[in-house]
Each structure stands twice: as C-alpha cells, then as structure tokens.
Amino acid sequence: MADTRRRVKLxxxxxxxxxxxxGTGHVSSSYVERLKGMSLLVRAESDGSLLLxxxxxxxxxxxxxxxxxxxxxxxxxxxxxxxxxxxxxCDEIWEKICQVQGKDPSCDITxxxxxxxEEEKFEDMPDAAPPIELPPCELSKLDEISEVFNSVLxxxxxxxxxxxAIEYEGYIKKIVELFHMCxxxxxxxxxxxxxxxxxxxxxxxxxxxxxxxxxxxxxxDTVGILEYDPSKPEKASHRDYxxxxxxxxxxxxxxxxxxxxxxxxxxxxxxxxxxxxxxPSVFEENMLSTLSSFIFFNKIEIVSxxxxxxxFLTELFAQxxxxxxxxxxxxxxxxxxKEFCTFSQTLQPQAKESFFKTLSNLGxxxxxxxxxxxxxxxxxQACTDIIMYIVEYSPSMVREFIMQxxxxxxxxxLLVNLxxxxxxxxxxxxxxxxxxxxxxLRILIDPENMMATANAWASVPFPQKTEKTEFLSFFYKNxxxxxxxxxxxxxxxxxxxxxxxxxxxxxxxxxELLAFCVEHxxxxxxxYIFNKDLLRRILVLMKSSHGHLALSALRFxxxxxxxxxxxxxxxxxxxxxxxxxxxxxxxxxxxxxxLNSATLELFEFIRVEDIKSLVAYVVETFYExxxxxxxxxxxxxxxxSVPSILRNHRYRRDARSLDEEEEIWFEQDxxxxxxxxxxxxxxxxxxxxMDEELDHISKIIDGKRARESENKPPSPLKNPTRxxxxxxxxxxxxxxxxxxxxxxxxxxEVKTNNGGITGLVDYPDEDSDEDEDDDRNSSIPAKRxxxxx
Numbered sequence: 186m187a188d189t190r191r192r193v194k195l196x197x198x199x200x201x202x203x204x205x206x207x208g209t210g211h212v213s214s215s216y217v218e219r220l221k222g223m224s225l226l227v228r229a230e231s232d233g234s235l236l237l238x239x240x241x242x243x244x245x246x247x248x249x250x251x252x253x254x255x256x257x258x259x260x261x262x263x264x265x266x267x268x269x270x271x272x273x274x275c276d277e278i279w280e281k282i283c284q285v286q287g288k289d290p291s292c293d294i295t296x297x298x299x300x301x302x303e304e305e306k307f308e309d310m311p312d313a314a315p316p317i318e319l320p321p322c323e324l325s326k327l328d329e330i331s332e333v334f335n336s337v338l339x340x341x342x343x344x345x346x347x348x349x350a351i352e353y354e355g356y357i358k359k360i361v362e363l364f365h366m367c368x369x370x371x372x373x374x375x376x377x378x379x380x381x382x383x384x385x386x387x388x389x390x391x392x393x394x395x396x397x398x399x400x401x402x403x404x405x406d407t408v409g410i411l412e413y414d415p416s417k418p419e420k421a422s423h424r425d426y427x428x429x430x431x432x433x434x435x436x437x438x439x440x441x442x443x444x445x446x447x448x449x450x451x452x453x454x455x456x457x458x459x460x461x462x463x464x465p466s467v468f469e470e471n472m473l474s475t476l477s478s479f480i481f482f483n484k485i486e487i488v489s490x491x492x493x494x495x496x497f498l499t500e501l502f503a504q505x506x507x508x509x510x511x512x513x514x515x516x517x518x519x520x521x522x523k524e525f526c527t528f529s530q531t532l533q534p535q536a537k538e539s540f541f542k543t544l545s546n547l548g549x550x551x552x553x554x555x556x557x558x559x560x561x562x563x564x565x566q567a568c569t570d571i572i573m574y575i576v577e578y579s580p581s582m583v584r585e586f587i588m589q590x591x592x593x594x595x596x597x598x599l600l601v602n603l604x605x606x607x608x609x610x611x612x613x614x615x616x617x618x619x620x621x622x623x624x625x626l627r628i629l630i631d632p633e634n635m636m637a638t639a640n641a642w643a644s645v646p647f648p649q650k651t652e653k654t655e656f657l658s659f660f661y662k663n664x665x666x667x668x669x670x671x672x673x674x675x676x677x678x679x680x681x682x683x684x685x686x687x688x689x690x691x692x693x694x695x696x697e698l699l700a701f702c703v704e705h706x707x708x709x710x711x712x713y714i715f716n717k718d719l720l721r722r723i724l725v726l727m728k729s730s731h732g733h734l735a736l737s738a739l740r741f742x743x744x745x746x747x748x749x750x751x752x753x754x755x756x757x758x759x760x761x762x763x764x765x766x767x768x769x770x771x772x773x774x775x776x777x778x779x780l781n782s783a784t785l786e787l788f789e790f791i792r793v794e795d796i797k798s799l800v801a802y803v804v805e806t807f808y809e810x811x812x813x814x815x816x817x818x819x820x821x822x823x824x825x826s827v828p829s830i831l832r833n834h835r836y837r838r839d840a841r842s843l844d845e846e847e848e849i850w851f852e853q854d855x856x857x858x859x860x861x862x863x864x865x866x867x868x869x870x871x872x873x874x875m876d877e878e879l880d881h882i883s884k885i886i887d888g889k890r891a892r893e894s895e896n897k898p899p900s901p902l903k904n905p906t907r908x909x910x911x912x913x914x915x916x917x918x919x920x921x922x923x924x925x926x927x928x929x930x931x932x933x934e935v936k937t938n939n940g941g942i943t944g945l946v947d948y949p950d951e952d953s954d955e956d957e958d959d960d961r962n963s964s965i966p967a968k969r970x971x972x973x974x
Contacts, residue, residue, distance in 0.1 A: 190274035194533050195227050195236050198264035202474055204481050206533035208236045212267060212274070214281040223285050225278070227267070231535075239265070241285040246341075248294045249279050250392040250475075251482065264474065268482065293393055294345060317346045322359035324366070327378040334385035348391040357386070357397050361406040368409070377415035383407070387462065390475045399454050399479070401446065408453070411461045423461050427453060436514075436521045437500050444490045451483040484528045485536075491525065492540055498547055505552045516564050519556055522549075523567040526574045541578055549575070550586045550600060557603050562618075565607065569621050572604070576625050580634050584656050587629075591659060601629065601660070605667045609691065616690050623694050626668075630660060632705055661709050668695060669719070676725040689731035696723065696737040700744045715756060720745065724765040732780060735769060739783050742766065746787065749796055758802045767807050789819045792826065800826045 195207040210229045217224040220240040227237035239259065247257045253269040255278060269275040276290075283290045320326045320333065337343035351357060360379065367375040386394060398407045405424055412421040431452070439445045458476055491497060504510050505518050529540050549571075556568040576583050587601050604622050611619035628634065635652045672695055675681050675688065699719075702710040714720055726738040742762075745753050757763060770784040791799045804827050811820045 190269075190271045190277065192230070192270040192274070193227060194268040194536075196266040196268065198266075198474060198478075202477050204266065204478060204531075209533055209535050210236050212237075212269075212278060214241070214278060223281070225267075225282075237265070241282055243286055244296065246294055246296050246345075247279075247282050247286075248392065249275065250293070250478070251396070254392075254478075254482065255279060255282070256475075256478065266478065268485075296345075317343065317350050319350050319354060319356055322356065322363055324363065324372070324375055327363075327375055327382075331378050331382050331385075334382050338385065338388055344389050345391075348389045348394060351386065351389075352391075352393050352397070357394065357403065360410075361403055364406060364410050373413070376410075376413040379410050380413045380415060383410045384462075387473065387476065390473065392475050392479065395476065395479050399450055401450075404450070404453055408457060408461060411457070414463065416463075421461075423456070427456065431456075434517060436517045437497055437504070439497070441490060441494060444487065444494075447483060447487055447490070451480060451487060454480055454483070481531055484531045488525070488528045488532060488540065489536075492543055498543070502547045502549065502552055506548070506555055512559070512561060512564075515556070515559070516561060519564050519567045519571075523570050526571050529574070537578060541575060541582065544575075545582055545586075550583065551590075554598065554600050554603060557600075557607055562612070566618060569607075569618055569625075572625055573621060576628050580628050580631075581652065584629060584635075584652065588656065588659060591663060599663065601626070601664050602667050605664065608694070609671055611691075614687055614690075616687070616694060619691065619694060623698060626698060627701055630657070630702065630706075632657070657706060657709050661713055665713060668698065669717070671695065673717070673722060676722040679725065680728040681726060684730050686731065689729060689734040692726060693734050693737040696726075696741050699723075700741050703741070703744050703748070711750075711752065714745075715752075718760075720756070720762055721760055724762060727765045727769045732778070736779055736783060739766060739769075739780070739787065743783070743787050743790070746790065746796070746799070749794060751798065754796065754798045758798060761806065763803065763807070767810060771810060785817055785819055788823065789817075792819055792822045795826065797826075 191211045191213065192209070193212045194209050196204040197207055199205050208227075208229050209231075210227045212225060212227045214223055214225055216222065217226075217238065217240065220238070222240045224238055224240045226235065228234065229236050245257055245259075247255060249255055252272045253275045254266060255269075255275060256264065256266045258264050267275075267278070269278075280290045282288075283292070283295060286295050288295045317333070317337065320329045322330070334347065337347045360382065364376070364379050366372075367379060386398070397403060405427070408423045408427065412423055414421070433449065433452075435445075439448075454476075458473075458480065462473075501518060501522065505515065505522070510518070529537060532540055553568055553572055556564055557572075559565060559568075572583075583600070587599060591599060604625055608619040608622040608626070611617075611622075613619070632653050635656070671688075672692055675683055675692065681688075699710070703714075720742070723738050723741055727735050729735050729738075746757075766784060766787070769780065773780050773784075788803065791803065800823055804823050808820065808824055812824075814820055
C-alpha cells in the first residue's frame with residue numbers, strides 16, 4: 186500500500202480564479218534527466234499515470250499554507266497547489282524544496298518571482314533589498330503607515346518583506362487596537378485611513394496574515410474596519426448583520442468543535458469576499474487569489490469532517506424521513522443538506538464519488554421522495570437542487586434505485602413519476618422549477634450516459650445494453666403515460682381544450698422531451714407514437730393561439746421526418762397528418778414569421794432529401810393549395826420531383842394492405858415488448874418484406890411495359906435503312922399472362938381512400954399491374970390502385 190503521507194490532491198487555478206481539481210496521486214521528489222534537475226512528480230493513484238512533472242526552479246516562489254498546502258506558480262503563469270493528506274508528508278516535500286533552493290525549512294515562502302527590472306537592480310539577489318521598518322502604530326503615524334503600505338504593492342519582493350514584518354511584529358493586533366480607539370473617539374478620518382491600510386494587507390495575498398485576520402479573535406474587527414469605506418457616504422452595518430441577522434442554526438447538534446468553528450469562519454470569510462470587499466480591479470483580483478484558495482480549502486475540510494461523522498449524517502436522514510418531523514424542522518434539514526451538496530462540488534472526482542456513495546448508503550433518494558411531495562415551495566426547490574446534483578454526477582445510481590423500488594411499490598410513488606408530477610404541477614407561471622426538473626428527466630432517459638462498463642453502484646454488473654434496454658422499457662411502461670397525460674387530456678377535440686399561457690408553456694416543455702425521445706429512443710418511442718396515435722394529437726396544438734406552442738408541435742414533426750424512416754412516413758401519409766400543418770400555413774397567410782419559415786423549411790427538407798413517399802403525398806394532396814406560393818421554389822420543386830419517382834417505379838401501395846401488415850406488426854411488437862425482448866428483429870423483418878414486395882411490383886411493371894411494346898407499331902426512323910431495335914423480352918410471372926389491350930386506356934378515375942389521400946387510380950378497362958400476383962396472395966383484389974402519372 187502506498188504511503189499515505191505522500192498522498193496529495195493536485196489543483197490548478199483557472200481563468201476564473203477558481204481551483205480546478207487535476208487528480209489524486211502520490212508525490213515524490215527525484216532527479217529528472219530530461220529536466221536536468223530535482224523535480225516534483227505526482228503519479229495518479231488510479232493508474233500510475235503522470236499528473237505532474239515540475240522542476241524545482243531556483244527562482245520559483247513556493248508557499249506553504251495551512252500546514253498541508255504547497256502553492257507555487259509555474260514559468261508559464263500557471264498557479265498550482267498540492268494538498269497533502271498528512272502534515273508530515275507536506276513537511277517532507279517542503280524540506281526537499283528548501284534544500285534545492287538553499288532556504289530554511291522554517292519559512293513559509295522561499296522567495297518571490299523577481300521582475301526583470303528588479304533582477305537588473307539587485308543582480309539576482311532579492312535578499313539584498315533592505316528590510317522594511319514599520320512605523321509605530323499610533324494615530325499620529327497613520328499617514329506614514331498608509332504611505333509605506335501603498336508604496337510596496339508594485340514590488341513582489343517588498344510585498345513579501347512587508348508581510349513578514351507585519352506577521353513578525355504582530356502588527357494586525359496593533360492596528361485593531363488603534364481601530365477601537367478611533368471608533369471610540371468617532372475619528373472618521375482615522376477610520377478611513379485604517380480602511381485603506383487594511384485593504385493593502387488583503388492585497389499582500391499572504392495566507393499567514395489571513396489566518397490571523399480571520400481568527401475568532403479578530404474576524405469581527407476585520408469586518409468592522411472594512412465598514413468605513415471612504416468612497417461610501419455612510420458606514421455599513423456588516424457586523425450587525427453577521428451577529429444578529431445571520432444566525433447560525435445547528436439543525437443537528439455538532440459535537441466537533443473544530444467543525445463548528447470552520448463553518449463559522451468559512452461563512453464569514455465568504456461574506457467578506459462577496460459583500461464587504463469592494464469589487465476588485467483586474468490587478469487586485471490577481472492579488473486576491475490566496476483569499477479564494479482559503480475559502481476553497483475550508484469547504485473541502487468541512488465536507489470531509491461532516492462525511493466522516495457517521496452519527497451526524499445518520500441522525501440527519503433519520504429526522505428527514507421521520508413522519509413526526511414538523512415542516513419547519515424539515516425545511517431546515519433540507520436547506521442544510523442542499524448547502525452540504527453545494528460544498529461537495531469543490532471535491533475532486535474520487536472524493537465526490539465517495540461523498541455520493543455515502544449519501545446513497547444513508548438513504549438520500551428515499552428521503553428525497555418524501556421531501557419532493559411536500560407543499561412548501563422552498564423545500565421543493567431545495568429538493569430539486571439536490572436531485573440535480575446527484576443526477577448530474579451519477580444518473581446510473583438514480584436509475585438503479587428507480588428500478589429497484591419499482592418491484593416494491595406502485596407506479597404513483599416512484600421517484601421518476603414524482604419528478605414528472607412536480608414538473609407538471611409547478612405553480613410558477615414561468616415554470617422555473619419545471620424547467621429544472623425536465624433537465625433531470627432528460628439526463629435520466631439519455632442513452633448516451635448509460636454506463637458502458639459494470640455499474641459501480643450495483644452489486645451485479647450492469648452492462649450498457651442491459652441498462653438501456655431495461656430502463657427504457659421500464660420507463661415507457663410505467664412512466665410515459667404520466668408524462669403525456671396533460672398532452673392527451675388537452676387534445677381530445679379538434680382544438681386545444683385549454684389554451685392559457687401556463688398550459689402552453691407546460692405542453693411546450695413536454696414536447697421538447699418527446700422530441701428528445703424521438704431522436705434517441707428509436708423503436709420505444711415509435712411504438713408509443715403508433716399505439717397512441719400521438720402525432721395526430723400533437724398536431725391539434727397547431728391551432729393554439731400561442732405561437733410558441735404551435736412551433737413546438739411543428740418542431741416535433743420536423744424531428745420525426747428528419748429520421749427518414751419509412752414507418753413514420755407511411756404513418757403520416759395514411760393519417761394525412763401534414764394537413765394541420767398546411768392549414769396553419771395557409772391561415773398564417775402572407776405574414777413572414779417563424780411559423781412561415783419553419784413550415785417552408787419542413788417542405789424544403791422533404792424536397793432536398795428526396796423522401797419519395799412524402800414528396801408524392803405532398804404533391805398529390807396539397808399542391809393545388811400551395812401552387813400559388815411562388816416566393817420560394819419549394820413546391821414547384823416538389824412537383825417536378827414526382828415524374829422521377831414514377832420512372833423509378835417507386836409508388837405507393839394500397840392502404841388496405843398497409844392496414845393488415847401494420848396491424849400484424851403492432852400485434853407482434855406488443856407481444857415482444859411484453860416478453861421483454863428487443864423489437865429490432867421485427868422491424869428489420871418488415872423492412873425486408875417491404876423491399877421484396879416493392880422489387881416484385883417493379884418486375885411486374887417492367888414485364889407489362891415489355892408486352893405492350895411488342896404490340897406497338899415501330900416508330901419512324903430518320904435512317905430508313907436501319908431496322909428498329911428489338912423490344913425487350915417479356916417477363917412472364919404466370920404461365921398464362923393476360924393479353925395486352927389493343928385499345929387505348931380509358932381516362933383514369935381519381936379516387937380518395939379512407940385516409941384522405943388522393944391520386945390513387947383504377948383502370949376500368951385494363952387489368953391492374955398486380956393481377957399477375959393473385960396466386961401469390963389471393964386476398965389482394967383484382968383491381969389495384971397505382972399513382973396517377
């Protein structure tokens with residue numbers, strides 16, 4: 186087992202001045218030939234990969250903070266930090282660094298990065314700068330003190346020497362005593378000068394000084410000095426707020442006194458950074474990085490100490506789920522848990538995984554089920570935030586819990602159904618909480634985040650295919666009806682039964698989730714759409730008075746058509762489901778708006794992608810209504826595409842045969858879904874069957890044309906000496922093919938089938954193209970329709 190003394194977390198400061206976790210590993214110091222010097226090496230404890238290889242430069246300033254931190258800046262202006270698990274390991278590495286640089290290990294900083302001008306001035310001898318003598322801390326010397334503090338800020342070396350002098354002489358305590366004197370005398374000029382002096386101490390960016398300023402002894406004096414900002418017309422009341430308004434509540438008694446003090450300190454320092462200190466300039470912000478680090482590592486310590494206190498967390502969850510707990514008490518517990526989870530976001534991945542496993546073992550998800558159904562909006566919002574933290578980190582953990590509880594209780598109280606119900610019943614007119622919950626739901630049903638390896642949260646391996654198949658099958662069987670209930674209830678007639686703003690917002694949100702399902706769930710959502718005739722119900726919303734809802738319905742259709750799946754195309758054609766879109770487009774008239782553009786884009790997509798069945802359907806059914814739309818070439822282009830479709834023998838089959846096949850397909854599909862088997866083989870079988878039948882029909886047409894060409898008189902030729910090419914041989918599909926008619930065919934009679942689709946014709950005086958196929962399928966009538974030319 187690796188030595189825990191050398192176990193570290195590696196952090197890097199990002200552009201937002203926040204520490205990013207780079208991994209956990211073990212640090213060592215050794216000579217690296219490639220770098221030509223002693224270097225710090227950090228290897229990941231998970232796979233031994235190299236996380237850090239940093240040469241200990243003789244002129245790099247290393248700082249030791251809080252006994253377990255070493256912070257420094259690389260040559261390329263990257264701030265790095267090593268957080269040690271044990272103080273002994275930090276001391277060992279610090280001694281190595283000081284040994285390389287020839288420094289005393291008792292110091293907290295080795296040296297500063299020397300600026301170019303200072304290199305020339307001191308000839309690479311930063312210690313040549315004279316020490317700073319602090320003036321006596323007296324009222325009469327405030328101008329002199331302020332001048333000294335302000336004069337050192339441009340020079341890193343002098344900043345460090347000033348910080349050392351302040352720490353060595355206990356100058357902060359003297360400043361605080363002077364502050365009390367000025368405040369008692371109401372000496373506002375002196376108080377304003379002390380504010381500027383104290384602000385300069387912050388800009389020294391020295392962790393050792395922060396530990397003194399933020400100690401229990403001086404934290405309120407620090408806040409008090411910063412109340413007297415000379416740029417403000419009146420004194421602030423930050424101390425009064427922290428003492429009286431921001432009262433600390435121990436929702437669960439904290440027996441660890443160190444933890445209690447750390448929580449107090451972190452809250453107050455965060456308040457100083459966010460509220461008390463003025464907004465820093467870019468220059469000042471770079472000089473306050475140590476303050477951000479102080480807060481960051483405090484939060485990590487708080488989470489670690491609470492997580493290690495099993496008695497504290499056990500009591501917390503026991504009270505959360507206890508029916509005897511009153512609403513006010515539960516509100517306090519939930520808000521604490523939310524804050525706890527918020528702090529956990531600072532943890533590195535491995536520590537965060539341990540954190541959420543601890544919460545899972547303590548029963549956080551069953552507790553959230555109880556909380557989520559409460560009437561208190563503040564509690565529900567906090568609960569939503571907690572669920573989002575958990576789902577974002579490990580959706581598989583939540584999915585596993587949902588699958589397990591499905592075997593133990595009714596659908597109505599499943600966590601996922603509670604999430605959907607809270608989304609549907611959000612009282613906020615803008616549906617802020619519903620939007621957040623829809624994000625949770627989207628993550629849970631996203632196949633992209635379903636695990637490719639064994640499920641880390643389960644005792645039994647949970648491969649990707651199994652997780653996807655099992656959870657999606659479960660979701661469509663137990664939860665989809667809850668999600669679509671508001672949609673189906675509002676579309677029972679030919680227009681929305683409720684068309685208020687909140688309902689429109691909610692239905693738009695549901696349509697976004699359904700569109701996501703269409704894109705990612707393939708046959709599960711397809712079966713649901715077909716069985717519920719869902720697309721027809723959605724298109725009722727095209728008549729909504731709210732334009733954004735009509736556009737949501739249109740986007741859903743666009744998502745389906747973009748898949749270019751023939752099953753969907755046949756479903757649309759058979760039900761004449763583009764009619765509501767065309768009606769809405771015509772009703773919109775000449776208005777140039779989103780509905781106009783989105784509708785035109787839909788038909789343009791059908792034309793450009795050459796979706797033959799839909800092209801023929803649109804032209805035959807709607808061309809007369811749309812032919813006058815000449816400010817785009819979309820509909821003319823669709824019209825021109827129809828002859829090429831006929832030349833390629835791609836024409837629509839009788840709806841009666843489609844009815845029979847689709848009914849068989851749905852019956853087979855439902856049986857397969859009940860058995861828990863995949864539906865993909867059924868889909869492939871039907872596609873193959875369609876292709877075979879279309880090829881067979883194409884052969885019939887070729888044979889018929891060949892026989893007709895044998896009976897036609899030869900066309901005159903420009904070169905009379907050249908004989909015409911022989912006609913192609915006829916393709917006989919039956920032993921006695923029907924004779925070709927010598928009389929011209931009668932004018933075709935246009936008919937409309939039950940689905941409202943025009944353009945299918947019968948030839949009363951001529952045999953149908955599929956008469957020869959009677960012996961293959963005797964149930965097909967003698968007269969079969971085909972597309973009109």
